[in-house]
Amino acid sequence: MIEIGKINTLTVLRETAVGFYLGDTEGGEVLLPNSYIKEKPSVKEKIEVFIYKDSEDRLIATLRKPIVKLNDFACLRVNAASDIGAFLDWGLEKELFVPFSEQKFNMEEGRYYVVRVFLDDVSKRIVGSSKLEKFLSNEEMKLEGGQEVEIMITEESPLGYSCIINGMHKGLIYHNDVYQDLFVGDEQIAYVKLIREDKLVDISLQKGGFKNVLSATEIILEYLENNDGFLNLHDKSNPEEISEKFAMSKATFKKSIGVLYRHRKVLIKPDGVYLVVNKEGTEEQSEEQTQEGE
Incomplete structure (x- = not known):
């Protein structure tokens, strides 16, 4: 089955004037456009491609690999912004669309934002969202004090730096615990300092x-x-x-x-x-x- 938003290994079925059609073992087909090809593949050759939808809502294959995969977080640059949404560079021919309704703050051209890449239930298109809280939960956590975790810095506030913990939870690094320069999008190893009764998690960049x-x-x-x-x-x-x-x-x-x-x-x-x-x-x-x- 051809899966959107993922790397698929498909077989080259045939060459046409517009590109090569690729297929899976279940009879599905997808176009790899000529404009996306540097070296022509051979018929019956198996190749790895990323699958997404074009502006006309058709499945399209590309040999490029995106900066971020489906259901992951990444810090991306805004190439253009309009009243309907923003278009972010994620390494593919077609930019990642972040609808205005999925922007926590109005995105500005040239700036970087942490976004979550997901499959829209209605359009079945891959889109981004900077409303990160709805993809994170601290209700069920397997964390404990002193534990080493992976974090991504998402935002600076008067209290400190908000961060994503292990791609699942939200945490905070207080300003008085920061002894180095931090920037939105930074990824690094950190440590759980304290898990509060309200399930807020304090994070430290140093071992306790x-x-x-x-x-x-x-x-x-x-x-x-x-x-x-x-x-x-x-x-x-x-x-x-x-x-x-x-x-x-x-x-x-x-x-x-x-x-x-x-x-x-x-x-x-x-x-x-x-x-x-x-x-x-x-x-x-x-x-x-x-x-x-x-």
Whole structure:
């Protein structure tokens, strides 16, 4: 059966003046237009094509692969906007249509928006929607505190950044938990910080508790090893400097430096942090640091 919105493996049946007709094992047929072909396929050859509908409501095959598949989310650019809807670039010859009724906010040409691609029940056409909430639910979640998840940033608000969790749920990253630049459409690994009684999910970009500190120590050590063993930050540095360099909070930075010092891997001086390079140096420098602390 030929499936719209998916990659189909079909057989080339015949060549015509307008293109090649492809078929499945159940007798279905679809046109692959000449304008979509760079190299002509052979009759009886099996090829992979994406299926969607053209402006005349006919099934059409293309050899191109879309940026996003059916029932997935993606951040796409608006190529054109009108009173009836917007047309987004999703990698195919025909742009993805987002009806005006499916826009959370009026889309503007040249801007990027996170949309859900779905099959319209009435027209049976593939369309997009920026009204993401209707495709997400927090009613039944298999999430727990500290769990690693995949997120996509969807929107910034006065509270923080809204995000999609594992393609199914909605979450929020509060501004005071953000120590790096974030943009709509960003996809990355994050962690469940808190699941509230009202089923709202707080998300953190860093591991919680001591796991976060251990991860941060690795980042700091790598920096020291790649920068001649010196870091011009210390426990008196302002939070903005620390956030800009390492995308972590000052509290995490101080705990991480403390862990490294207790393991005799760094020396802390008024001008910054120094990497300890050998055992003898560690003992001498640690004594010096102890005296300075006194």
